[in-house]
Amino acid sequence: MDGLPFSDVRLIHRRGAIEILAAVDRSGRDVIIKRLVPERCRPDPLGVARFRREVAIHQTLHHPGVARCFGSGEGWLALELLQNGLDDPVRRPGFRQSSAVLTLLRDLAETLAYLHARGVIHADLKPAHIMFRGDRPVIIDFGIAALGSRDPIAGAEFAGSPRWMAAELIAGGLPSPASDVQALCAIGCWLLNGAPDCDEHAAAILERRLRSGNASEAEMTLPAGIDRQLARILEAGVGPQNLRPTAAQIVQLISRTTAG
Structure with missing residues (x-):
């Protein structure tokens, strides 16, 4: 070309x-x-x-x-060029066990902690934006990534994926490290619940969330037998913004769990 x-x-x-x-x-x-x-x-x-x-x-x-x-x-x-992403139905069955989800969340949280330490907020974390290099999950598409207070177009648009957005973003707030953590933990909940497909249009999801005021789209009725520490991390991560752990804290919590 x-x-x-x-x-x-x-x-x-x-x-x-x-x-x-x-x-x-x-x-x-x-x-x-x-x-x-x-x-x-x-x-x-x-x-x-x-x-x-x-x-x-x-x-x-x-x-x-x-x-x-x-x-x-x-x-x-x-x-x-990376391998197929977490949204691929062929890949999802590999992340139905607590141990696999713990490893995935730890790796992704480590990447988010790196981004957040440099003032970068991804702002659109979702399965389609998590691809793979071998077994390593890789975050892609920084098209709407934010730079916090340094961002030249902060607040100029409403952008993101309604199914995975934190409640404060649905309400018109600006992206923050905590909103990335909410998306990460929502993905963990989705995987543990069998990673169901969603045919609902983004506009319909947004309208429903605006109408209902739901804190999260994440399904927190997790299957029996889920690692208790993992369940606590996910519950906190999709909860109120001021009570969510940081990405770095998630890495530490999971590392302690897997080490034990």
């Missing part, structure tokens, strides 16, 4: 001012490219601002739990 230093470029999907492409870089690696579509930028200035913020974030992150950045240029960002 003109203007990109890649071969075998294939369109995966397009949304607003952004295209997602698969390609091969000059060293022969398969990569995923996020690209600004120039003719679509004018009607979507917020999308352009989000993209530039995402590029800046990726240039500062170096952690095994974050998708690797292989380069960027004027209007594009190249990331590693």
Whole structure:
């Protein structure tokens, strides 16, 4: 494709001012490219601002739990190609036991703790944004990631996935480390309950949550036999914002549990 230093470029999907492409870089690696579509930028200035913020974030992150950045240029960002995500029905059965969920949550919480220590809030953690490099879960898509008080477009939009968003975000609050923790623990609850599919449209979920004022979409009626420490972590994580553990505290709690 003109203007990109890649071969075998294939369109995966397009949304607003952004295209997602698969390609091969000059060293022969398969990569995923996020690209600004120039003719679509004018009607979507917020999308352009989000993209530039995402590029800046990726240039500062170096952690095994974050998708690797292989380069960027004027209007594009190249990331590693990862294996299928947690939203894939083929992968989910591997996370029905407490031990597997504990390991997954520990690895993801470790990554979130790294992000939060650097002032980055993912703001859209969900199964589709958790992919894998071998057995390692990797967080992808920092398209609406926030930078806290340093964020140049903080509060300019309502963005996220209603099924996984914390109650304070549904109510119009700004993303915070605690809202990432809520999404993480909601995912843990979902896995332990068999990871049921949800065909409900995002707009319908949002309308229902606004109407009901539910604290969380997470189903907290966990199956019998769940590790008690895991259950306590999940209950606190989907609870009131001021009572949620931090990501770093979740790592410590799980490490103590698995060590014992």
